[in-house]
Amino acid sequence: MRRIGLWQLAKAGLRKAGAAEVDLEANLEKWIEEDPALVQAGLVIVGRQVEVEGGRLDLLGLDPQGRWAVIEIKRGPLRRETIGQVLDYASSIAHLSAEDLRPRVESYLRSRRLDLDRLLDERDARESLDPAQRELVFFVVGTGGAAGLDRIGDFLTGRYAMPLSVITFDVFAPNDGQKILAREITESELTAVPRERGAGVKVDDVLRQAETAGIGPVFKQFIGVGQELGLYPRAWKTSIMFTPQRNRSRMLFTVWAQPVKGKIKTYVGRAVFAEFFPISERAVAKHLGREGWRHMTDVEAKRFMKGVRRLLEEIGPEASDQSKD
Numbered sequence: 001m002r003r004i005g006l007w008q009l010a011k012a013g014l015r016k017a018g019a020a021e022v023d024l025e026a027n028l029e030k031w032i033e034e035d036p037a038l039v040q041a042g043l044v045i046v047g048r049q050v051e052v053e054g055g056r057l058d059l060l061g062l063d064p065q066g067r068w069a070v071i072e073i074k075r076g077p078l079r080r081e082t083i084g085q086v087l088d089y090a091s092s093i094a095h096l097s098a099e100d101l102r103p104r105v106e107s108y109l110r111s112r113r114l115d116l117d118r119l120l121d122e123r124d125a126r127e128s129l130d131p132a133q134r135e136l137v138f139f140v141v142g143t144g145g146a147a148g149l150d151r152i153g154d155f156l157t158g159r160y161a162m163p164l165s166v167i168t169f170d171v172f173a174p175n176d177g178q179k180i181l182a183r184e185i186t187e188s189e190l191t192a193v194p195r196e197r198g199a200g201v202k203v204d205d206v207l208r209q210a211e212t213a214g215i216g217p218v219f220k221q222f223i224g225v226g227q228e229l230g231l232y233p234r235a236w237k238t239s240i241m242f243t244p245q246r247n248r249s250r251m252l253f254t255v256w257a258q259p260v261k262g263k264i265k266t267y268v269g270r271a272v273f274a275e276f277f278p279i280s281e282r283a284v285a286k287h288l289g290r291e292g293w294r295h296m297t298d299v300e301a302k303r304f305m306k307g308v309r310r311l312l313e314e315i316g317p318e319a320s321d322q323s324k325d
Helices: 024-034 080-095 096-111 116-122 150-159 201-212 216-228 271-278 281-288 298-315
Strands: 004-012 015-020 044-054 055-062 068-073 136-142 165-171 180-187 233-234 241-242 253-256 262-269 293-297
Touching: 024 055, 024 068, 044 080, 044 096, 044 116, 055 080, 068 096, 080 136, 096 116, 136 201, 136 298, 165 241, 201 233, 201 241, 216 233, 216 241, 216 298, 262 298, 281 298, 293 298
Parallel strands: 068 136, 136 165
Antiparallel strands: 004 015, 015 165, 044 055, 055 068, 165 180, 233 241, 241 253, 253 262, 262 293
16 A cells, blocks of 8 residues: 655755645545546536446546546545446446436536536537547545555556546645645556547548647647647547656547637646646746636647747756656
């Protein structure tokens, strides 16, 4: 089992922060519901305690690409059986028809003043209601993990391209009386791309859509800059998701081929840059601006691309290698 330790840098030297007395297990589900970025940037929660054939799924979300995020939270250390449970829930979600899936989330969404169709349209992902085109990502969350979880994760991800993340949390109390929530994410290398919505879609197919929509030149620049800097361009039905080479399920930023009121629709995952490259979120913000949905003019898009270039050049020539290691 992994254990996380935190130390404060003080004038008198290092001071270890002790574990805090917080009912972490009881709070995790609520905290993730309120701030899904604790699991992954860009997620929106669409259901809590969702009834499926395998039981009650803790949280169900949508990511910016319209993938359904299956999140299982254990009140304590994660065990090997947890992986089987999240796969059971995921298979239930994967096989639900649109008519069966909608009622499981609509009541929750109304309570949050959200609308499923609007969320899917924002992601250009209406077809993800079709089980034949639905794609999922999996998260297991707890306060520690049993031996063997990494091996199982490596096997499922490396052999079968299942985008699985194992996330553990601890709470520490530094000497100043504040409490710190510490998160550890374990992800296996995912260089094989899972089956995508619209199987067979290629980068050039999406580029042709952008050209037809009148944004071909700037869209082509996004592709060129991304590839030049060693990012992987993953083609979706109407968008390109740029990812690190070592995990092609994790989004750095996405660009859509269909403009919105003449502007280029993008989603920027600022925190993900800081996870995969040796640079702080503050530095990413300096070069790329805020995280989230953006609608860019041609000038703003070119400024963003310059920011990506400066960011990775600031890291140095090993930047592209960092995304592969």
